[in-house]
Amino acid sequence: MKTQLELNVSSRGAMSGVLTMGSLDPAFAAATGVDGGPVALDLSTVEFVEPAGLCGLAALLEYLCERCEDVSLALPRRDVPAYLERMDFFRIFGDRITTNADLESLGERRRHNPGTLQELVNFHTEEEIPGIIHRISEILENQGYRLRERVAICSTLSEVCANAAEHGVSSFGAYAAVQAYHHIVSGSRRRGEEVLIAIADGGVGVRETLSRNPKYAEETATDNDALRHALEMGVSGTGEIGRGGGLALVAGIAARSGGSLSLRSGKGRVTVYESRKNSRNVPQFPGTFVRVSLPRTAVSSQQETKG
Incomplete structure (x- = not known):
């Protein structure tokens, strides 16, 4: 008998139809009880996928593919399959899952590089990180971030990726995805720009580390x-001098811009905003997950351009 895993995709508000990490909570909760038989995940209500949802989905499928004889994915017949193809999702999972998407026709679509995204990328070693960071820097530059901003963000994200590669010792290593948007930015109703960065690994998690x-x-x-x-600042499992600053620095950069950093591992999730830090219990996540929101309102972008 096939096990059906449920999602929790919002049906109202700004996040209506968006696949986020939180959307996958019911599926992660049920995944710990799979018995090796066939499993199905229904994404038919999803209208939009953000990088966090993409990395979360990748981590979930890695977990399921290791434990189940057959994993199937039901997708809507709209733009979502095309987006997943553009983000290289099917290049990674196309041969490992069954889906209702027509992969042959998707593969024939003309692809172009809009300069606003880093496709879903799987990495295992620190040697692979410079290429990811370079792409993030390009996206930030395309969005008008100054050199000193890009250096600060990319140097700290490099440590976050290094942590994922070092501590994410698992069969799949770690995933990263990035995209820039022009929309209403997080935490406000002002229109502007936002860069979303997501990194997920399948390691032992923050607590054990x-x-x-x-x-x-x-x-x-x-x-x-x-x-x-x-x-x-300065907290790391190794205790080495110079380590343990990445998360704190990225959180500070995101908060000062009106964005956020969300850190998830095990059954915990902590999100840092400008003036507060929220924590809550969530279903078990097999590894560590980081989501960074870097918004820039139209007003602040114009002010920096003049400066």
Whole structure:
């Protein structure tokens, strides 16, 4: 008998029809109970996929493909399959899952590089990271970010990716995806630009990584405790000088721009905004997940151009 995994795709508001990481929570909760038989995931209500949803879906499918004899994906017959093809999703998973999408016709579509996205990329080693970071820098430059902004963002994201490669020791390593948008930016109703960055790995998670350092024993009682501590400067599982700044710096950069950083691992999730830090319990995530929102309102972009 086929196990049907459910989604929680919002049907109202600005996030209506959008596949986010949170949309996959019911599927992740049920995935821990799969018994090796066929599994189906229904994405027919999805109208739009953001990078976080794409990386989350990749991590979920990696988890399922290792444990199930057959994994099927039902997609809407609209723009979503074309977007997934453009983001290289089917190049990675096309031979590993069954789907109702016509992959042959999708593969024949003309592709172009709009300068606003980094396709879904799978990486395992630090040697692969410079290419990812270079692409992120290009996207930021295309969106008008100044050199010093790009250097700050990319240097810290490089450490986040390095953490994913180092601690994401699993069969699939880590995934990253990036896209820039022109829409209503996060946290406000002002129109502007926003760059969304998502990174997911299949490693042991933040709590176990930090618990290897004895001085963090009191800070890792729960997954959320470990996540909040990991967002402080200088905190790393290795204890090496110069490590442990990436997450804190990226969170600060995102918050100052009116965006956010969301860190998820195990059953915890912590999101950092400009003036607050929220944590909540969520279904088990097999590894560590980072989502960064970097918005720029039209007003701030014009002010920086004049400066």
